[in-house]
Amino acid sequence: MVAVDLGGTRMKCGLVAADGAVVHRETRPTPREAGGRAVLDALLETVVELWQKATADGHRVRAIGVVVPGIIDADNGTVVAENLAWADLPVRDALVAAVGADVPIVLAHDVRGGGYAELRQGALTGTTNSLFLPLGTGIAAAMVVDGSLVSGDGYAGELGHTRFIHGDAAELCACGQWGCLETVASAAAIARRYAARTGRTVDGAREVLELLAAGDSDAAAVWEEALTVLVDALVLYTTLVAPTRIAIGGGLVGAGETLLQPLRDGVHARLTFQREPEIVAAVLGEEAGCLGAALMAWDRVTADEESGEQPA
Amino acid sequence: MVAVDLGGTRMKCGLVAADGAVVHRETRPTPREAGGRAVLDALLETVVELWQKATADGHRVRAIGVVVPGIIDADNGTVVAENLAWADLPVRDALVAAVGADVPIVLAHDVRGGGYAELRQGALTGTTNSLFLPLGTGIAAAMVVDGSLVSGDGYAGELGHTRFIHGDAAELCACGQWGCLETVASAAAIARRYAARTGRTVDGAREVLELLAAGDSDAAAVWEEALTVLVDALVLYTTLVAPTRIAIGGGLVGAGETLLQPLRDGVHARLTFQREPEIVAAVLGEEAGCLGAALMAWDRVTADEESGEQPA
Structure with a gap:
């Protein structure tokens, strides 16, 4: 699971196993001053590099979870986030294109991501x-x-x-x-x-x-x-x-x-x-957002599997 | 369905069909000044008489819905309601004893009852x-x-x-x-x-x-x-x-x-x-509470039937 908590100044990133164990974590700067497009590019680069690292380490990436300080349109995968200079940016489509793979992508509000982690494990x-x-x-x-x-x-x-x-x-x-x-x-x-x-x-x-x-x-x-x-x-x-x-x-x-x-x-x-x-x-402190992104993404994978097991 | 919206001054009562059609309605005074026990007795008498009327008219009573201006403990069926002089009264047990039949009894807050009716039909x-x-x-x-x-x-x-x-x-x-x-x-x-x-x-x-x-x-x-x-x-x-x-x-x-x-x-x-x-x-005006009580009770019956149809 590739998880990113994309904040206005920093990206807290991780690779998280199904049980919530963080197998890798890193922090990168958010190029907020360079504008919304630069922030999105930095996110895409980060996700792709984390994906590559996971693969190189022998893990299979099952989903991507990203939390942001903004308002997410869950149907369209677009985000409005003043702190990221994002005005209705098609973030989900950009992530799908960047990773070139058909995995579930969960976009959520960073505080709800943190709340999800506190609810599940905190x-x-x-x-x-x-x-x-x-x-x-x-x-x-x-x-x-x-x-x-x-x-x-x-x-x-x-x-x-x-x-x-x-x-x-x-x-x-x-x-x-x-x-x-x-x-x-x-x-x-x-x-x-x-x-x-x-x-x-x-x-x-x-x-x-x-x-x-x-x-x-x-x-x-x-x-x-x-x-x-x-x-x-x-x-x-x-x-x-x-x-x-x-x-x-x-x-x-x-x-x-x-x-x-x-x-x-x-x-x-x-x-x-x-x-x-x-x-x-x-x-859970500062890790809550990233962990929440990962747990939401894992739960999406589990839900998809369960619904896939039943006759449609 | 016997439904009662028990207020501090009046009881709005009805017999309600599965589609929400009100087949009978009446209003009775709430003997609030006579104390909480008198209010409960009046409720029980009302429910029993409505039940008898329904039976006499050829209907089968499937459940009872009562909404009150109070805080309901759904697990125990007890109610705290200052407007009814009820301090943690075992209302559900009293209703079960009064009607002498094993039907679902739904107790709910009157405003949530009204909201339920507005949500379902309003x-x-x-x-x-x-x-x-x-x-x-x-x-x-x-x-x-x-x-x-x-x-x-x-x-x-x-x-x-x-x-x-x-x-x-x-x-x-x-x-x-x-x-x-x-x-x-x-x-x-x-x-x-x-x-x-x-x-x-x-x-x-x-x-x-x-x-x-x-x-x-x-x-x-x-x-x-x-x-x-x-x-x-x-x-x-x-x-x-x-x-x-x-x-x-x-x-x-x-x-x-x-x-x-x-x-x-x-x-x-x-x-x-x-x-x-x-x-x-x-x-839905003043009918909302009583209608909501009935709809909640009908939905309980439906849910019980559906869960009963599946292997346990």
């Missing part, structure tokens, strides 16, 4: 109604309902782009809306807001967390604002979809209990009639 | 990802995802109890939270808020709408506040779950385009990257 194992919420450069969510990931034809799960900041405090989000969760609670927002507040640039949310641990009051204020809207978002999701477990992922979960315990306390204090979810850390 | 026919949102005395939602209603073990869909009013404007909701959608945008809230604003009691939201049509500025202000938070709620749901169609039901949809067109315009103006849903009126 923090959401055993749940049927749960949420994977990575807090990284941006915020999106993978919703698990009745045991399956909700796609909404590629549109579902944009919890990061729901409004939780109101009035004068609301900032314009990259998505064009005002006051989105992502403008306050993403790792990028925490770094940006600390810099805006203090005039000091920081090396990402990680440095803000270090300052927080050292007693910096500006870091504490920025962190508190992020926690407040995250609690709002988790209460909202719990009220609407009633998950039994929420797995927080992305760079921010590196904060561990500094993040998780206030979220648990905040949600607990706000709920009245709702069912309270467990709030835990995702466990 | 405004949501043909959708796989959609929302039924009745605006009545309270507000709850029936979420359709990947072609099925989302239950969340009875907890899902509480859009009416998500927070859309902030700061000093937020009122305490009956659910114990502050600023819920229901405190501003339900039919009951509109009547209550008009009365609070003007000191004049009104005969429900209907009279506020009449005053609105007559140019009353207080009615316009109360209505505008409701529309604003309803747009917020629809934008939020669209961003998170990406429905293709939203069917508004309940008493408020009697306002027709006075309600629907501002919602469409408001949602359209707010969306940026999201997929825009159709916003339409539900079509």
Whole structure:
């Protein structure tokens, strides 16, 4: 299985066996600044080289899984992804042409790929109604309902782009809306807001967390604002979809209990009639997207085989 | 099929054929003030009498469907319903004992029952990802995802109890939270808020709408506040779950385009990257809950028969 998690800055790639074991992994740069066509060419080259490596190592490639930060039209195999400069690019056809073989190609949203991996092998194992919420450069969510990931034809799960900041405090989000969760609670927002507040640039949310641990009051204020809207978002999701477990992922979960315990306390204090979810850390880290791409592709192969065994 | 939509003030009851045709309907009072046991007794008496009527009319009762405004434990057949004074009552066992026959008994949330009817025979026919949102005395939602209603073990869909009013404007909701959608945008809230604003009691939201049509500025202000938070709620749901169609039901949809067109315009103006849903009126009106109870029960019978035809 050739699997690629194609991000705006890096491609995390792997060869993954049927049991989810990663037999090879590598990371390559995404040539985002060279434009969408260059990004697609880099993806195709990567997939072909991984395929060749798999073959050379004695493996048979059964399918290809690619996850991207974009909206996938599953019927046509086209992708819209602002972070990759892709405007409705025919990615599946390009992959088929590049590998020159008739294998299943699974294209999926990167966060849903990560959620799939957490559901199958990670923090959401055993749940049927749960949420994977990575807090990284941006915020999106993978919703698990009745045991399956909700796609909404590629549109579902944009919890990061729901409004939780109101009035004068609301900032314009990259998505064009005002006051989105992502403008306050993403790792990028925490770094940006600390810099805006203090005039000091920081090396990402990680440095803000270090300052927080050292007693910096500006870091504490920025962190508190992020926690407040995250609690709002988790209460909202719990009220609407009633998950039994929420797995927080992305760079921010590196904060561990500094993040998780206030979220648990905040949600607990706000709920009245709702069912309270467990709030835990995702466990697969940066590998989740690539692993999810591979697991989705393996499950497609299995499903195709099963349907092929039955009379049509 | 014996079907009952057991509400806090009335029971809407029916005998429904396999094709959804209602062969008999009646309405009875719910003795809510006499307590939960009296409500249950009234339900049992109603079901038994409907059963007897069906038999006398030459029909065979294949199943019983009951929808209630509460949280159903589907495994145990117990119900928690504040509006019925039911605290974890063993409703399914009581029904089995009362009818003395081994037929499937379907218990479901009344709004999900209504959503099921709208999905099968009403405004949501043909959708796989959609929302039924009745605006009545309270507000709850029936979420359709990947072609099925989302239950969340009875907890899902509480859009009416998500927070859309902030700061000093937020009122305490009956659910114990502050600023819920229901405190501003339900039919009951509109009547209550008009009365609070003007000191004049009104005969429900209907009279506020009449005053609105007559140019009353207080009615316009109360209505505008409701529309604003309803747009917020629809934008939020669209961003998170990406429905293709939203069917508004309940008493408020009697306002027709006075309600629907501002919602469409408001949602359209707010969306940026999201997929825009159709916003339409539900079509089954007050019958939706009872019809949904019957259709769920018929589908249970069909499913049981189909699974019975296959080797185990």
